[in-house]
Amino acid sequence: MMTITREVRFSLVPLDQAAGPVTNSWAGWPTSGALVPHLAFRATVSGPVDPRTGLLVNAALIDRVVRETAVTHLRRQLTERVHSPVQPAGVLAALWRATANPLQDLTLERLELRATPYLRYAITAGDLNMVTMTQSFEFAAAHRLYVPQLSDEENRRIFGKCASPNGHGHNYVLEVTIAGEPDPGSGALTDLAAFEAVVQKQVVDRLDHKHLNADCTEFADLNPTVENITLAIWNMLEGALSGVRLHRVRVWETPKTYAEYTGP
Numbered sequence: 001m002m003t004i005t006r007e008v009r010f011s012l013v014p015l016d017q018a019a020g021p022v023t024n025s026w027a028g029w030p031t032s033g034a035l036v037p038h039l040a041f042r043a044t045v046s047g048p049v050d051p052r053t054g055l056l057v058n059a060a061l062i063d064r065v066v067r068e069t070a071v072t073h074l075r076r077q078l079t080e081r082v083h084s085p086v087q088p089a090g091v092l093a094a095l096w097r098a099t100a101n102p103l104q105d106l107t108l109e110r111l112e113l114r115a116t117p118y119l120r121y122a123i124t125a126g127d128l129n130m131v132t133m134t135q136s137f138e139f140a141a142a143h144r145l146y147v148p149q150l151s152d153e154e155n156r157r158i159f160g161k162c163a164s165p166n167g168h169g170h171n172y173v174l175e176v177t178i179a180g181e182p183d184p185g186s187g188a189l190t191d192l193a194a195f196e197a198v199v200q201k202q203v204v205d206r207l208d209h210k211h212l213n214a215d216c217t218e219f220a221d222l223n224p225t226v227e228n229i230t231l232a233i234w235n236m237l238e239g240a241l242s243g244v245r246l247h248r249v250r251v252w253e254t255p256k257t258y259a260e261y262t263g264p
């Protein structure tokens with residue numbers, strides 16, 4: 001299956017200012033000199049690739065449809081419901097229905113609402129009742145990649161400078177994805193603050209500003225590679241979350257490398 005994903009960035013100016021041509025789809029439209037929220041959707045569509053043009057879809061079409069449907073729908077919700085907070089998880093299915101039809105012969109595969117640069121909600125074809133929520137966290141830690149059963153020379157050959165005796169550090173970025181059905185009343189997927197507190201207690205407090213090999217029992221006999229860190233974090237969180245399912249753990253060791261685990 002071939003897919004195309006388009007990010008649509010928008011600012012939440014009042015409805016009466018949102019008319020007119022898109023003048024800045026890169027940084028977010030409508031343009032506003034005032035301070036307004038800035039959000040983004042990511043829409044993924046599938047379909048056949050036209051053998052003549054080589055296109056599955058002109059990305060500008062996805063942009064236009066998402067702006068006319070999901071963005072308009074969300075702006076209306078946020079404008080009308082000033083006294084009852086809009087839950088992103090609770091409105092995604094309606095945004096999906098508004099967006100899927102105008103895409104005609106293309107299939108909407110995934111719709112993601114990026115509420116902040118660190119928090120995103122998504123819904124995928126096949127199960128529109130299930131929403132995933134991904135929140136980012138960060139921790140700094142030191143580690144040494146070293147397997148005691150191997151010789152120093154083998155360790156240096158396999159792990160290079162990562163086997164240096166006194167270790168080195170990373171600023172890790174952790175993305176935790178949970179899945180579940182939003183509450184039919186409130187629209188909330190989970191109590192976000194409670195979820196964050198669980199991750200803070202179970203993971204961040206245990207790993208942040210630690211030397212993983214020396215300070216963390218998980219790595220007393222386990223090489224703290226990014227793969228093993230990801231697996232250890234999965235084990236720290238699984239069973240600690242209530243009402244939702246742990247869906248994915250992704251750990252960025254550097255801006256160029258991440259490992260992710262979705263369960264056994």
Ligand code: NI
Pocket residue numbers: 143162168169170
């Ligand atoms: Ni390292």
